[in-house]
Amino acid sequence: MNIISKNYIVSALVGMTCVAAVSQLQAGQPDPRYRIHDWERPQPEQIDPGFVGNNERTGKAPADAVVLFDGANLDNWVAMDGAPTKWVVKEGVMECVPGSGMIRSLQCFGDCQLHVEWAEPENISGSSQGRGNSGVFLGGGRYEIQVLDNYNNRTYADGYAGAIYAQYPPEVNPIRKPGEWNTYDIVYIAPRFDKEGNVTSPARITLFFNGVLVQWDRELTGPTNWLSRDPYQAHDYKQPIAFQDHGNPVKFRNVWVREMGCKDKVFKYSNKYLDGLTGIYKGAQTWEIYRDGESLYLSWPNNRSKVWKMTAESPTHFVTERTAFSFDFDDFNDQGIPQTVYWNMEGNHNKLTRQKPAEKK
Numbered sequence: 001m002n003i004i005s006k007n008y009i010v011s012a013l014v015g016m017t018c019v020a021a022v023s024q025l026q027a028g029q030p031d032p033r034y035r036i037h038d039w040e041r042p043q044p045e046q047i048d049p050g051f052v053g054n055n056e057r058t059g060k061a062p063a064d065a066v067v068l069f070d071g072a073n074l075d076n077w078v079a080m081d082g083a084p085t086k087w088v089v090k091e092g093v094m095e096c097v098p099g100s101g102m103i104r105s106l107q108c109f110g111d112c113q114l115h116v117e118w119a120e121p122e123n124i125s126g127s128s129q130g131r132g133n134s135g136v137f138l139g140g141g142r143y144e145i146q147v148l149d150n151y152n153n154r155t156y157a158d159g160y161a162g163a164i165y166a167q168y169p170p171e172v173n174p175i176r177k178p179g180e181w182n183t184y185d186i187v188y189i190a191p192r193f194d195k196e197g198n199v200t201s202p203a204r205i206t207l208f209f210n211g212v213l214v215q216w217d218r219e220l221t222g223p224t225n226w227l228s229r230d231p232y233q234a235h236d237y238k239q240p241i242a243f244q245d246h247g248n249p250v251k252f253r254n255v256w257v258r259e260m261g262c263k264d265k266v267f268k269y270s271n272k273y274l275d276g277l278t279g280i281y282k283g284a285q286t287w288e289i290y291r292d293g294e295s296l297y298l299s300w301p302n303n304r305s306k307v308w309k310m311t312a313e314s315p316t317h318f319v320t321e322r323t324a325f326s327f328d329f330d331d332f333n334d335q336g337i338p339q340t341v342y343w344n345m346e347g348n349h350n351k352l353t354r355q356k357p358a359e360k361k
Helices: 006-012 271-277
Strands: 066-069 077-079 088-090 093-095 103-109 112-119 134-138 143-147 181-189 199-201 204-209 212-219 239-243 251-259 279-282 286-292 295-300 303-312 317-320 326-332 338-345 348-356
Touching: 066 103, 112 134, 134 181, 143 181, 143 204, 239 251, 271 286, 271 295, 286 303
Parallel strands: none
Antiparallel strands: 066 251, 077 103, 088 093, 093 251, 103 239, 112 181, 112 251, 134 143, 134 239, 181 204, 204 212, 279 286, 279 348, 286 295, 295 303, 303 317, 317 326, 326 338, 338 348
16 A cells, blocks of 8 residues: 655645645654753744634534544443443533543544544643643554643643654644634554564654644654653554543544545454454354454464454454455354354355354463
8 A cells, every 4th residue: 555645645635724834844753952852842832823713613524534423422432441431421522531541443544634623621720741631642552642731831842732742843832722622633644564563664644733734744753652762563554543541631522534545444342352252163164263462363273374364344243364254243142252153255154153262372
């Protein structure tokens, strides 16, 4: 899959009310003159974005978007381990419950355009990083765009709202007052890895903050961690989107994603749920389905020399890589364990019955 060029990124965002000069925004590594979270690094200038952060949503999601939150419920969101989230919906707004932990989307995404609207509490206290702290994460919690109240609130430059955390400060600080709504429009290019786990193409991020371009095709050095410049660790192309619980009741609304390139639906479920799907299933063919890490795999019983990774396209429908196989789990008992799986191949549907749990090896 080709990496989207800068010209394509710009053309893809035509029609958005994004006004900023791009000549001073350069791609490349974080500035080597400054340490991570260096207070001597120049602070982004606070400007008026011209964006009215009122209570009205900025508009409907595009017709081809995947809507992750429209104000109705949190059906598309779970805790990071796949358990039900403790975040709440109030008056059509998703709100972080401090101490409840991060949340992530059930559906996973690779290259995409992500739209998020967020607001700080109107009556807010604290300073620096202790003031309305949260984050929007791409890559399953690996790559963070900082959320923070930086309205007349100084902090280290690579920790400002709109920063690619610990790597790139925003060019300017176009934030609205506490209680008013801000928007992020993010173009994310997922990293690519070879079979040995080496990065062949790093992650890249472009960000419009309240319509102002503050990050232009930035090349990430790896995960965005506090006081640490860690290297990339190989991961699947498609990963969940996540929001951070940093102990502040930050609000989110109108969250949608437009996928670029591959639009196959991929969902990520908890290990506990996946364990319930594992087992030996027997019919015209006998298959073993087992879990390794955060994924299911298909093999012949007692012979894992030939395996296929299984990818979720819904809670009960999985497909295998590099084959035309798909599996539909059915007949769940009171413990949520499926007793039947339908193996689909070349238009044929074969009923398989669960015989026993998968053997742990």
